Amino acid sequence: MALGLIETVFREGLIYALMAMGVLITYKILDFPDLSVDGTFPLGACVAAALITLGVNPWLVCIAAFLAGACMGSITGLLHVKLGITDLLSGILVMTASWSVNLIITGGTAIFQFFNLPTIFNSGIASALPEALYAHRQLIIVFILAVIVKLALDGFLKTKSGLLLRAGGDNSRFVTSLGHHPGHVKILGLAIGNGCTALAGCVLAQLNENADVNAGKGMVVMALAAVIIGTGAFRRLSFLKLTTMAVFGAILYKACLQAALLLGLPSTYLKLLMAVLLTVSIVSQKIGRKGGAANA
Amino acid sequence: MKNTKKIIAAVLATVLALSLAACSKAQTETAASPSASAEASPAADVKIGILQYATHASLFDCYTGIIEGLKNEGYIDGDTCTIEYVDGQGEAETNSLAASNFVTKGYDVIIAIATPAATTSYAAAKDAGIPVVFSACSDPVAAGLVESLEAPNTGATGTSDSLNFDAQLKMIRAFMPEAKKIGVLYTTSEANSVSQLKNLTELAPTYGFEIVSVGVTDASEVAAGAASLLAKGVDCINNLTDNNVVNNLSVVTNAADAAGVPIFGSEKEQVAQYGCVASESLDYVALGVTTGEMAGKILKGADAKTLPVAVVTDATPVYSLKNMEKFGLTLPADYSSATNMDE
Numbered sequence: 001m002a003l004g005l006i007e008t009v010f011r012e013g014l015i016y017a018l019m020a021m022g023v024l025i026t027y028k029i030l031d032f033p034d035l036s037v038d039g040t041f042p043l044g045a046c047v048a049a050a051l052i053t054l055g056v057n058p059w060l061v062c063i064a065a066f067l068a069g070a071c072m073g074s075i076t077g078l079l080h081v082k083l084g085i086t087d088l089l090s091g092i093l094v095m096t097a098s099w100s101v102n103l104i105i106t107g108g109t110a111i112f113q114f115f116n117l118p119t120i121f122n123s124g125i126a127s128a129l130p131e132a133l134y135a136h137r138q139l140i141i142v143f144i145l146a147v148i149v150k151l152a153l154d155g156f157l158k159t160k161s162g163l164l165l166r167a168g169g170d171n172s173r174f175v176t177s178l179g180h181h182p183g184h185v186k187i188l189g190l191a192i193g194n195g196c197t198a199l200a201g202c203v204l205a206q207l208n209e210n211a212d213v214n215a216g217k218g219m220v221v222m223a224l225a226a227v228i229i230g231t232g233a234f235r236r237l238s239f240l241k242l243t244t245m246a247v248f249g250a251i252l253y254k255a256c257l258q259a260a261l262l263l264g265l266p267s268t269y270l271k272l273l274m275a276v277l278l279t280v281s282i283v284s285q286k287i288g289r290k291g292g293a294a295n296a
Numbered sequence: 297m298k299n300t301k302k303i304i305a306a307v308l309a310t311v312l313a314l315s316l317a318a319c320s321k322a323q324t325e326t327a328a329s330p331s332a333s334a335e336a337s338p339a340a341d342v343k344i345g346i347l348q349y350a351t352h353a354s355l356f357d358c359y360t361g362i363i364e365g366l367k368n369e370g371y372i373d374g375d376t377c378t379i380e381y382v383d384g385q386g387e388a389e390t391n392s393l394a395a396s397n398f399v400t401k402g403y404d405v406i407i408a409i410a411t412p413a414a415t416t417s418y419a420a421a422k423d424a425g426i427p428v429v430f431s432a433c434s435d436p437v438a439a440g441l442v443e444s445l446e447a448p449n450t451g452a453t454g455t456s457d458s459l460n461f462d463a464q465l466k467m468i469r470a471f472m473p474e475a476k477k478i479g480v481l482y483t484t485s486e487a488n489s490v491s492q493l494k495n496l497t498e499l500a501p502t503y504g505f506e507i508v509s510v511g512v513t514d515a516s517e518v519a520a521g522a523a524s525l526l527a528k529g530v531d532c533i534n535n536l537t538d539n540n541v542v543n544n545l546s547v548v549t550n551a552a553d554a555a556g557v558p559i560f561g562s563e564k565e566q567v568a569q570y571g572c573v574a575s576e577s578l579d580y581v582a583l584g585v586t587t588g589e590m591a592g593k594i595l596k597g598a599d600a601k602t603l604p605v606a607v608v609t610d611a612t613p614v615y616s617l618k619n620m621e622k623f624g625l626t627l628p629a630d631y632s633s634a635t636n637m638d639e
Contacts, residue, residue: 103513111412115440210419210440217387254393268351268383
């Protein structure tokens with residue numbers, strides 16, 4: 001049984017890892033605190049609910065959710081780059097607007113169920129799995145998805161646009177000197193980040209067979225926690241890529257949550273525990289570096 | 297670079313392989329465990345998981361009732377069964393994790409309080425065949441939990457709370473014989489509220505009322521919504537079981553008090569604590585007791601697929617003399633036996 005609980009941790013962890021990898025791009029690479037994630041996570045879920053009810057192939061639904069998220073993300077970017085609104089505020093604006101967009105997609109209900117319809121977890125690849133693996137199909141599917149997204153992001157970061165993206169976070173003047181607009185790089189990064197987030201929302205919705213407009217609450221913090229814990233805990237393992245660290249971070253985060261619940265910690269204390277965990281993780285990274293922790 | 301890729305692939309593959317191996321081992325372990333646990337505590341074999349969607353007075357009343365109902369059927373925590381209670385804090389993430397934990401731990405029945413907890417639990421439990429008993433779910437058919445109230449046929453069943461609008465409207469008419477317009481403030485994204493408003497609007501003319509409604513989308517709009525409702529010249533306000541509005545009821549009461557408009561509640565706590573004058577209130581403890589007893593019956597072998605959903609509409613009138621005085625209302629003779637919440 002204990003090992004079955006580990007399967008739950010990995011399954012949940014890998015789903016949120018999709019989002020953590022997206023937030024890695026905006027937060028860690030672009031240095032952009034993107035709050036629109038709170039809105040794009042349920043957006044993915046709502047797109048999933050609406051399209052699956054219409055009978056669209058569940059894998060195509062995943063792509064549609066990614067594109068919808070990317071759309072919202074690029075709006076955050078446009079607000080910031082073209083209209084000169086601060087990064088935090090443009091994220092908040094998109095997060096707020098997403099609420100209405102999500103409700104429009106679900107037709108006005110906060111919770112949209114689609115029980116017993118084909119999802120990525122019960123049709124296609126999943127149904128083709130041999131008997132012995134079928135019980136673990138949820139873990140296998142999310143694992144495959146996480147690997148695809150990880151490899152795609154790694155591949156992208158090596159392309160010319162990817163290199164520009166990495167440069168953009170460190171030194172936007174350098175991007176300008178190469179004859180590129182640093183703003184366009186930001187918009188692209190936000191689109192990818194929010195696309196991944198919406199994909200995570202879409203996969204979670206397909207797993208739970210329902211979409212909840214309120215599911216985005218606290219997603220930014222959760223994704224940041226995964227990224228910070230991942231890059232903090234595994235920073236000495238230099239052969240690991242940032243994306244891998246984000247995946248491990250998300251799994252580690254879920255493991256802590258699970259452990260706390262199993263040890264009988266009342267759910268009231270969960271957020272407090274997470275804040276402490278996050279603080280320890282950040283502080284330990286600062287101490288690891290030369291120059292100390294003082295910020296004053 | 298290629299090497300790094302290979303290492304990562306290898307690590308991830310090992311992780312997957314390990315967790316898969318872990319799971320298959322887990323199955324044999326659970327198969328062997330009953331004898332082991334039986335030695336430790338002979339009667340604690342039955343395991344019940346209770347998931348409450350959010351921290352909320354009515355939902356907690358429900359939980360209290362469920363424990364009592366289970367006791368009526370002979371299931372006492374730590375004695376004849378093990379009960380694990382999780383309050384999901386209104387977080388989809390916590391609710392979903394708790395529900396999958398119940399399933400992984402192989403619980404015998406999952407009791408879910410409020411619709412979101414019920415749908416999450418049902419999605420997690422249906423493949424494992426663990427019965428889900430829901431409570432305080434206003435429209436289980438629309439939520440996809442059951443095929444019909446009489447024959448659920450899904451593995452989920454439970455109790456549904458339907459507001460008794462006939463009793464409520466009759467009460468408002470008795471309290472305010474001259475009133476014409478009833479104002480309703482509701483949240484457009486809450487499916488329960490939308491369907492309740494529809495029912496109320498259809499019933500109102502029977503009692504000579506007209507319903508004036510204002511929809512809001514979140515907590516920050518409640519104050520503006522209340523103001524615009526009062527500006528439409530309503531004679532009184534009637535609450536639905538709208539989570540958003542009820543959670544921000546003091547905002548509505550302040551505005552209504554200033555305008556001299558009484559509010560009729562949808563639940564007794566609103567009368568006792570939040571300034572409503574009266575209510576035909578559902579008893580959530582009683583709802584919980586019924587739920588607990590249903591779970592007990594399922595544990596004893598009743599089939600969740602055929603056990604019909606129990607719809608609770610029995611309402612008990614309650615009032616607050618203190619709040620009524622503010623609006624110059626007097627207690628109608630028909631309600632002299634109702635409960636005064638001031639005491």
